[in-house]
Amino acid sequence: MDRNVPGLSRVILQKLNMKSYEDYKSAMDGRKSGSDFGIRTYFDMFQKMEDTFKFCAECKKLPDALPDPKSLRRCKRCQNVYYCGVVCQRANWPLHKKFCKKLKLVALDRLVEWLIFTGDIPFPTETWTKPAWDVKGWEDWFSMQEQLEEKLSAIVAGRYMTLLWANAGKPRPEDRELCESIRRLVTDFHSRPLTIGLGLRLFGINPLARPLTVHVVGASHVETLNTRPTDYDELTWMFPGHQGMEMVMVGVDVVDGPIMRPPLAMPAPQGRVYLSSYKGLYHDFWESHVETKLAARPDLVVGFHPGFHACPDLLAGWLPTLLLLRDYRLPVLFTVYSEQELKASLQILVELETNIVGYANNPFASLRPEQVYSSPNKAPVYCSSHYIALLGAEASAVPGAEGLEDDYDDCQGGEPRAAAEGGSIASGLG
Known part of the structure; x- marks a missing residue:
């Protein structure tokens, strides 16, 4: 996907001749004819989406650069990467074979993701039968879902799954593979709210004691393209009886x-998760809304894949926000895609003298593998695979996840330190 970002990417929307998710949803709902976007059938739609990924993985040639654009053929094993001929495929195989199996899952999930936009995924969930601090990861979460197999089977046998494989131009996988794909996509959907819940637990912030406000900083089309007001309701099941x-x-x-509505100046309604948004830079939002009390001061700030490590320009754009979060001593949780990105982000945060209270593998990371769009033959990454917890300023050395504060008296029942081993790369920060 473009810029290694999950979800229905802007690249795909452009290929479909659509400007936004609303155009896509209008076509799917029949409110606007698919022919308005050059799409006549479901088959045409899936082919246009697949065209986004059609380039030779070895020489990088696009179909238009070939004498016969139809000569581009995909790997039969993974159904994901393409080659302009046998010579390129053979030359690329020593590298591709390392990632072929994972890329097969990427290609499958990319198609099954369509069921999120049709409404089949995610399936309805219920109040957790275990306390939040006893749910250590996805295995525990799935164990609380009643009639899970029946729900998965209904989706696999559903109308839209049938439409998908009648028009995808690829062989339909076995039902077992489809069920596993649905599971991965469900974790991808719920990863963000559950990561926010993890942040509340790590900082000892008790949703049962008072209404809370969480700012999702650096939010983009990834967090808001298809977001409905109910998409974070899993937090209500995670913390039954919360104050809002x-x-x-x-x-x-x-x-x-639907969530493009002003932030609340008053506490959120009791027992509800209320979504709102602000289009602009965070430090501008702070000055215009938080300082003037048009919006509540946050109890927690979360940034999903801020990416300030990627280049100097991005860091420069993030710098006012990072310094604001540090100087106002706000509890912050950032997530990253990989251990390499974790290391680079930590180095920057050390140089900014932020107080890094811990970092670790995220137990609620998405299980859906994501490929680097322009370089598919790389190890896939996972949304929110690691987290970094920050609180204020500190010039001392960075502790590992074992250094996370364990003062969780405000949490009902207490909370363990870190959800997974962190600090394993601390010696590499240098």
Whole structure:
């Protein structure tokens, strides 16, 4: 996907001649004819989506650069990467074979993801039967889902799954593979709210004691393209009886939609998760809304894949926000895609003298593998695979996840330290 970002990417929307998710949803709902976008059938839609990924994995040639564009053939094993001929395929095989099996899952999930937009995924969930601190990861979460196999089987046998494989131009996988794909996509959907819940637990912030406000900083089309007001309701099942929670999506790339409504100046309604948004830079939002009390001061700030490590320009854009979060001593949880990105992000945060209270593998990371769009033959990454917890400023050395504060008296029943081993790369920070 473009810029290694999950979800229905802007690259795909452009290929479909659509400007936004609303165009896509209008076509799917029949409110606007698919022919308005050059799409006549479901088959045409899936082919246009697949065209996004059609380039030779070895020489990088696009179909238009070949004498016969139809000569581009995909790997039969993974159904994901393409080659312009046998010579390129043979030359690329020593590298591709390392990732072929994983890329098969990527290609499958990319198609099954369509069921999120049709409404089949995710399936309805219920109040957790275990306390939040006893749910250590996805295995525990799935164990609480009643009639799970029946729910998965209904989706596999459903109308849209049938339409998908009648038009995808690829052989239909076995039902077992489809069920596993649905599981991965469900974790991808719920990863963000459960990661926010993890952040509340790590910082000892008790949703049962008072209404809470969470700011999602750097929010973009990834967090807001298809977001409905109910998409973070899993937090209600995670913390039954909570006093109300507001999630404010703040970012320059926030997409217009149902949650494009002003942040609340008053506490969130009791027992509800209320989503709102602000399109703009976080430090501008802080000055215009938080300081003027048009929006509540956050109890927690979360940034999903901020990416400030990627290049100097991005870091420069993030710097006012990072310094604001540090100087106002706000509890912050950032997530990253990989251990390499974790290391680079930690180095920057050390140089900014932020107090890194811990970092670790995220037990609620998405299980859906994501490929680097322009370089598929790389190890896939996973959304929110690791987290970094920050609180204020500190010039001392960085502790590992074992250094996370264990003062969780405000949490009902207490909380363990870190969800997974962190600090394993601390010696590499240098």
